[in-house]
Amino acid sequence: AIQLTQSPSSLSASVGDRVTITCRASQGISSALAWYQQKPGKAPKLLIYDASSLESGVPSRFSGSGSGTDFTLTISSLQPEDFATYYCQQFNTYPYTFGQGTKLEIK
C-alpha cells in the first residue's frame, strides 16, 4: 500500500499567519491527491482534489500544489475557523490511504 507521511504532525500558529503542510507519498501518485479538514466531532470536509483544484465553496486562502511524491497544502492567512486537523488522501491506487493528520492549533 502507498504510505502518505504528513509533516508536521502538529503546528501552532496565529491568526493571519501563512501555513504550509506537507504530504509525501511512498511512491509516485501523479496528481491523485486530496486534502480534507476535520473539526472535533465532525466528518471531514473536502478542500482540494487533484492536488491543486479548489473545491467549490472553499475559501481561496486554501491552495494545494505538487505532483509525483511531494505535495503541499497552504493556508495564506489563517482565520479562527481554520484551526482543525488536516488530512491528505491518495486515490491513485487501491487501497486508498490517508496521511496521519496535521493538527493545527492556535498559538
Added chain:
Amino acid sequence: QVQLVESGGGVVQPGRSLRLLCADSGFTFSSHAMHWVRQAPGKGLEWVSVISYEGSNKNYADSVKGRFTISRDNSKNTLYLQMDSLRAEDTAVYYCARDRAHCTNGVCYRGGWFDPWGQGTLVTVSS
C-alpha cells in the same frame, strides 16, 4: 443538498457481527461509487472499502478483507457494510462517503475523492 445518514452502530462483543447502513437522500446515488472510511477514537482516518456505482466492483483494506462485505441497493438509495468476526481494533466511527466518480448516460467521469460524508456511526467492539 445531498445528505448521507449512517445507522446501525452500537456495542458488540468480539467475534460477533454488525451491519451498518448509509441512506442517501439525493437523486444521484445510483450514479456514484461509494466508500466506507473509519476513525478509531483519537486516531486518524482509515479507508475501509469501496463499491462501484452499479455494485459489480468492490475493494477492501487488508485489515478487513475476508471479514467485511460492502453492498448497495440502488432502489433504496442505501449503502451497507456487513461486518463479521469483529475485533476490538474495529472499534471506530464509521463514515460513508460519496466518490466524485460517477457515470451518467453511459459516460463515466473519474474521481477518487470523497464528498459529501455522512455524520458517522460509532461501533464499539468490547466484551
